[in-house]
Amino acid sequence: MAVLSLLSAQGLSIKFNGLSVLSDVSFDVPKGQVRALIGPNGAGKTTLVGLLSGRLLPSSGTVHFDGQNVTNWPSHKRIVQGMGYTFQITSIFETLRVHENVALAARRHQMRDTLVNEVVEWALVRVGLAEYVNDIAGDLSYGHQRLLEIAMGLAQQPKLLILDEPTQGLTESDIEAFKALIDDLRGEVTVLLIEHNMDVVMQAADFVTVLESGQVLFEGVPSDVKASALVRAAYLGGANAKA
Amino acid sequence: MDFGPYLMLAIMEGALTAAVLALTASGLALVFGVMRVVNVAHGEFFMLGAVLAWWVTQLAGGSPVLGFLLALCVVPVLVGMLAAFVDMTILKRINYDPERTIVATIGILYILQQVTLMTYGPEARPVAPPFNARIALPWIDMSDGTLRLYWPWGLSITSYKLFVIGAACVVLLGLWALMTKTKLGLLMRATEQDREMALAFGIPVQRIYAIAFGLGAGMAALAAVLIVPIQQAHYLMGGDPLLLSFIVVIIGGLGSLPGAILAALLIGLSDGIISIFFSPTLAKIFATLFVAFVLVFRPKGLWGTGKP
Amino acid sequence: MMSDSKKDCFAHGGVLLFLFALQFFLPAYHHGNMARIMVLASYAIGYNLLFGYTGLLSLGHAIFFAAGLYGSGLAISQFGFSVGVALVIGVAAGCVLSAVIGALALRTEGVAFMIVTLMFAQAGYLTVLYFGEFTRGDEGFVLAHADRVLWGVSLSDQTSKYFSAFSLFCVSLIMCLALVRSRFGKVLIAIRENEERTQMLGYNVVWYKFCTIILSGSISALAGATYALLFGYVGASFASVEYSIYPLLWVLLGGAGTVIGPLVGMIFMFYLIDLSSGVTTAYMLVAGVVLVFLAVFAPQGVMGEVRSRIWKWLS
Incomplete structure (x- = not known):
């Protein structure tokens, strides 16, 4: 299973000053997919991206990328890898x-x-x-x-493009252009999209991973995420997940 | 002299070095802590303190006590005001950018030093100590199974040196009280924690910076006034205090006041003791390399309390 | 219309041509000065590679200059090597020293990097004093005219001194120009502008910095070695903090991150101090005022201002 995916995180945990920020996070991104990573503020998205890109090292767990165990690689080496x-x-x-x-x-x-x-x-x-x-x-x-x-x-x-909150602060028309760009890239390159804007996630992503309190709360296609009561609860009664 | 009394003498001299160093270095640590800049001209504020002390005692005329007291009160304030002026006219303009601040303070170093050379001249001049009684110190000797107190020749300290050690302790306690018990100290610590937040809460950060820079320089000047009756005032005397203060601040953890004082004790005492065994040059080589290695391998200081 | 790249090459070639021609017109006093200026400007070019292009502020480059100076000076005075061998020894000393210091100092950054380099240089200076038996400490030692002969040409002769200094400067300038126009140089500039971004574009930033420190240290040592051979004097003052501050001053004044800036700053500072030392013994006051002025008003320096206002294509 892990062999078929481009990016695979297994049991990632990290602690800062004894405080657990991520615990046992696992997920796989298959080649060619547009994967969205969402979650309320403080869910640990930025930390997770730091672990994937090599700016942080995990307390435990592994990251595999393109068939290689890159867990302890410095970031520049991961980038050379794609x-x-x-x-x-x-x-x-x-x-x-x-x-x-x-x-x-x-x-x-x-x-x-x-x-x-x-x-x-x-x-x-x-x-x-x-x-x-x-x-x-x-x-x-x-x-x-x-x-x-x-x-x-x-x-x-790259083989995998990690976009960390790409639409933050963009105007409506810029966001439309961005969605078109992602559609354009689909199939060409695997995308991991960390995103706040639910509209963008619902329209652009093939598959969504929801992070909450440092753990994977839910995984599924956008329509399932939208329907999930769990996800709605995590987002303060669904205030942000406008239908 | 036997080794025991000799060691005790080294420790007494070391305590004196440590006291003066603690004052000078805590000024540098204060500036670095609150403002996050390195003041390379710190040693020149020390030098200025010594030179001005000579000048004030000359003006005061014959009485060494009166002259010294006057210098003790006036000189640190003068130097502190000069430093605050430098902060407001120069450092503020370059927005406390760390690297440009280093360049600017190197410039200030040369300006202060060379203006002193032009006005005060190249001579080293002494300042008379206000009091200077020699106090012989006893040593314990074991002979025939009984303890005996005796006064070895050469084992002594002057009353003035004891006064310097005491005065340094008092001033450091005062600084501690200022930082922890007063509103000004609170504001400085708040600025140190988070400049943006301090600004958002309406703390006059600019004024706090000027005060911190002035206070830091004033501490150096005070240390110099205290030491100048023992060392002479000279326009190049700022180099060693700067280097030693750097060493102390780095070992103590950049910007940490208690760390700096602890490190000053360590350096001051070991400086006296090391120089018994090594030539001073070799001791300095080891000291500088030690600092470099502390920064490379323990960037938070030996005690690891300061911020990176 | 010439391409920007060609204009850039022609401009620097023009400067070299001018310096070459200058020796036929200069009166003896300035003739000697220019030789000295070109050697020290080469030192500043070495410094500029690290500070101006890569953004690493070292406060301890005197140790590399001194490594070249003492490396070649002692090779002649203590071991009686020939000039050519002494030059190689001087550069090798700088190369090794910069590799060691670079490997250690690059574990730190920002202010800590400055202080670490300062401390290593200070340790180097004190080491020179400690071995006073060989180095003769502050007083220094003189290399005899007879020992300073390369391929039958005496380096103490006016003309050959100018020509040697000019050759050194040519080598340094062309090397620097080629480097900063290369892919490697463009990565260095990227590191200076945004280190984190450069790392996240897949460049091994630490490796690039390490290579640059060695290159910068070696050029500085080459300048130091040449200084010893041309002027025949080796003294501890060249290892002191002042000689770490000077290249910073020259580079800042002339324009950090410009190829020609170090020369411009060096000429300016040299004659400023030359003129003011005729008036007062406190001539370092000038250096102080210039430093403060630069930090506050012209952080780009002379050639930096020229580039941002007039010749945007200048390397």
Whole structure:
């Protein structure tokens, strides 16, 4: 089972100062799926993503990625292996041009400069930033910076793209564009989407994992999640999970 | 002299070093703790304290006691005000960016040092101690199975040195009371905990910074006023206190006051004792390497209480 | 219309050409000064690789300069090696030392990194004093003219001194330019701008920093070794804290993260101190004022301002 999935977490636990933040979290993401990871604030989503991407090390449990046990790998090695990661709080090279931002992501796996430029152009067209290629990244609007972040993820041409709250702070029209982008990527790349916005989750995800108080509360297709009383209860009587 | 009395003498001298060091270093630790910046010019505030003390005692005329008391009251305040002024005119403008602050305080170091050279001159000048009675110390000797008290030649300390040790303890207690018992101390600790939150609660963070920077420099100046009757005032005297304070603050855990005082005791006492066995240069080499290794392998200080 | 990349190469080539031509016009006093400036500017170029491009502020680079200086100086004075061998020994000493210090210091970051480098350099300085029997401490020692001959050319001669200094500067500048325009250099700039992001793009950030420290330390040592061979004096002051602060000052003044900035800052500072030391013994006051001024008003330095305002293509 674990062999068929691209990403597999088994029994992940972590404690900070003796306080258990995640306990025994297990889930598998099969190749090609768009998986959403949701949960109320403080459920441990950010911590879990930190463990998957290698920014934190678990107290116990394992992470397998693309057939390898990557539990103790540093983050840069996981990324070379094919993980792409976008930050929850926009993290770009503000003083550098948009082109260079994406080129840094592409150069790691493309040896020839012409190929790098092709990848950059492809990624920027994908997110709709092609016209800003020569702008200084820090001068872009907030929404465009979020898109640049995703373009940097795409330019790594990852097997798995981890998107940490990609729609946070985006306008309605930006969110529509984002949903279209995810639809566009479906099948091409496996996506792990950490998301607050239920609309996005319901429309974009193939499968949803719900985290609550550091444990997996529920797993299922979006419609099952919507119907689940457990999930509604976790979200303060379902206030956020608008139908 | 036998080894025993010799060791005791080293410990007494070490206690003096430790007392002065604790004062100087707690000033540096205070600044680092509250403001999260490293003040490289700290040693120059120490030097300025010593030079101004000489200057004030000269103005006061003949009486060493009057001159010394005047220096003790006036000099730390003057230096503290100068430091607060530096904070408000320079550090505030660079927004306390840690790296630019280091560059700026290196600049301030040279400015203070060189202006002193231009005005005060390159000479080392002594300040007369207000009192300086020699107190011989007894040692216990075991002979023929009976204990005997005797006064070995050379085993003595001056009343002034004892006063310095006592005064340092009093000032440190005062600092502790200020930080834990007063509103100002509360505000400083709040700023130390979380600058943004302090701002949100309407704490005048800018003024707290100026006070902390001034207080830190004032502590260094006070230490210098106390030590200047033993050492002479010289425009280059700021180097060693800076280095030693760094060492103390790092070993004590960056920004932690109790850690700094504990480390000052350790360094001060071991400095006296190590120099019996090693040449001073070799002792300094070991001390600097020790600090580097503490930072590399135990970045929270030996006691691990400070924040990273 | 030339491409930006070509303009960049031509601009730096022009500077080198100018420096080469300068020796035929300069009066003797400034002739000697320029030789000294080019050697120290090479040291600053080494420093700039780490500070200006990678964003690592070291307060202890004097130990690398001194490693080159003493490595080659002692190789000649104590062991009687030839100039060529002494140069290699000096650079090797800097290379090894920077690898050791780099491996240790890179476990820390920010303020701790500065203090760790400062402490190692201080330990190095004290070590020089401790072995005063060989190094003659603060007083230093002089290398005889007869010992400073490379391929039959005396390095103490005015012309060959200028030419050697110029060669060193060429090597340092071209190396630096090639490096920062390479893929490797672009990763360094990325680390400076956003280390966490660079790591999460799959680059082994610590490895890049480690390589840069070794490169930076080796260039500094090369400059130190050349200094000893050209000017024939080896003294502890070159290992002191001042010589760790100077390159920071030159680089900040000229423009951190610009290839030509170290030279500009060095020339400026050299003549500023040269002029003011004629007036007062407290000439370091000038350095202090400049540092404060730079920190407050011009954190980008001269060439940094030029780049952000006029020549945006400058490396």
